[in-house]
Amino acid sequence: xxxxxxxxxxxxxxxxxxxxxxxxxxxxxxxxxxxxxxxxxxxxxxxxxxxxxxxxxxxxxxxxxxxxxxxxxxxxxxxxxxxxxxxxxx
Amino acid sequence: xxxxxxxxxxxxxxxxxxxxxxxxxxxxxxxxxxxxxxxxxxxxxxxxxxxxxxxxxxxxxxxxxxxxxxxxxxxxxxxxxxxxxxxxxx
Numbered sequence: 001x002x003x004x005x006x007x008x009x010x011x012x013x014x015x016x017x018x019x020x021x022x023x024x025x026x027x028x029x030x031x032x033x034x035x036x037x038x039x040x041x042x043x044x045x046x047x048x049x050x051x052x053x054x055x056x057x058x059x060x061x062x063x064x065x066x067x068x069x070x071x072x073x074x075x076x077x078x079x080x081x082x083x084x085x086x087x088x089x090x
Numbered sequence: 091x092x093x094x095x096x097x098x099x100x101x102x103x104x105x106x107x108x109x110x111x112x113x114x115x116x117x118x119x120x121x122x123x124x125x126x127x128x129x130x131x132x133x134x135x136x137x138x139x140x141x142x143x144x145x146x147x148x149x150x151x152x153x154x155x156x157x158x159x160x161x162x163x164x165x166x167x168x169x170x171x172x173x174x175x176x177x178x179x180x
Binding site: 010011012014015053054055056057059060069070071074075076 | 100101102104105143144145146147149150159160161164165166
């Protein structure tokens with residue numbers, strides 16, 4: 001009666017990796033992203049270290065700012081998916 | 091330079107609709123789900139009314155308890171996707 005295999009990464013770890021990936025893809029510093037989202041740079045840093053239990057509203061704001069759906073920002077392995085962001089460059 | 095169309099439902103609304111859908115599919119009351127997740131019944135109620143800015147850790151716990159990936163629990167239209175949950179019945 002197993003329902004589902006446990007994902008290899010926690011939601012926090014997925015979020016951290018995907019933000020870091022999209023941010024570098026879009027050539028944004030932590031500070032630049034923080035400014036765009038309206039959060040503090042240290043907040044973004046703590047999210048990227050999986051230290052922070054981010055609220056759903058802030059995950060949504062981060063996704064909107066990075067130009068992806070919230071489900072992409074929480075995907076297991078976004079960096080290896082084809083065309084993860086609408087404005088990705090090859 | 092639009093990055094992405096705004097989704098028609100907010101993340102809170104998606105979460106609310108999907109929890110309600112999976113909970114009823116699995117014939118769980120709000121109280122039963124709350125007990126399984128280790129949250130209070132009124133908390134689950136407020137999530138299903140989109141009133142609560144749920145933390146990522148709790149979204150993850152809800153997803154694990156309902157047997158879906160966190161990305162499914164935040165999908166735009168889970169109820170219309172084929173086989174959303176591993177133990178879904180036709």
